[in-house]
Amino acid sequence: MTKYEELISSLKQIDTAKAEYLEEEIDIIIHKLKFLTEESLPKAIIVDQNRDFQPMDSEILAEKINIAGGRFISSLDQNPDCIVILQRSENLYGQLSELLNNIEIINTSAFQNNNLFIIQEASFNQSDDNYLKDTEILAEIFQPKYFFYGHEGSAWVKFEIQ
Numbered sequence: 308m309t310k311y312e313e314l315i316s317s318l319k320q321i322d323t324a325k326a327e328y329l330e331e332e333i334d335i336i337i338h339k340l341k342f343l344t345e346e347s348l349p350k351a352i353i354v355d356q357n358r359d360f361q362p363m364d365s366e367i368l369a370e371k372i373n374i375a376g377g378r379f380i381s382s383l384d385q386n387p388d389c390i391v392i393l394q395r396s397e398n399l400y401g402q403l404s405e406l407l408n409n410i411e412i413i414n415t416s417a418f419q420n421n422n423l424f425i426i427q428e429a430s431f432n433q434s435d436d437n438y439l440k441d442t443e444i445l446a447e448i449f450q451p452k453y454f455f456y457g458h459e460g461s462a463w464v465k466f467e468i469q
Contacts, residue, residue, distance in 0.1 A: 309416055309419075310367045310435075311333055311370065311438065313327055314329060314438055315330050321383065321434075325352055329439055332439055333439065333442065334342040334453070336374055336375065336376075337374060338437070339450075339454070339457075340453065341375045343376065343450075348376055348377055348445040349376075349377050349389045349449055349458075350377070350378045350380045350387045350416075351378050351379060351380065351388065351389040352371075352382070352387040352391070352417075353368060353370050353393055353426075354391070354404065355395065355397075355455060356393060356394055356395040356396065356399050357392065360402075360406050362381050362382060363393070364381040367432070369415050370437070371432075371441050371442045371445055372445055372449075374437075374442050374446075375444075375450070375451040376445075376446055376454075377445060377448075378391065383411045385410075385416060386414075386415055387417045388422060389411065389422045389424065389449060390418070390422065390423050390424070390432065391424045391425075391426055391448060392426070393426050394427050403466070406421075407468060418468065423430060423441040423465070423466040423468060424463055425464050426444060426463045427463060427464065428440070428444060428458075429439075431462070440458070441460060443456040444456075444458050444462050444463050447459055447463070448463060
């Protein structure tokens with residue numbers, strides 16, 4: 308059972324309307340992307356400012372990325388198409404120059420194609436209550452042709468390097 312299915316199952320016990328809403332919204336995302344080939348889904352990695360920009364590795368995060376139209380990877384060696392930086396404090400921008408001078412980052416397709424994003428949403432991936440919003444944020448980042456939820460500029464930004 309996926310985390311998404313587990314959430315719906317437990318929500319049905321508490322609030323059926325909320326469970327139906329979550330199921331419907333996630334199903335819309337899945338349906339919009341079902342005809343895309345795997346090659347058209349960007350390989351995505353999320354690095355955490357609080358962990359010295361080490362890649363995050365969690366089954367739930369991988370599930371959100373996959374639902375949102377990305378392919379979860381957990382190592383820069385896998386050459387990500389998108390790098391998402393999880394901002395945890397205001398001093399992120401002071402730390403970015405060191406990160407962006409890292410040869411592992413520079414050699415990625417994400418860096419070469421200017422596909423670096425910063426999630427500024429403090430609650431991102433922090434609780435089950437944010438599962439849908441987290442997935443929407445990722446969908447806007449990975450598949451902007453298909454999704455617009457209005458989170459860009461408030462919950463996330465594209466970081467222009469070139």
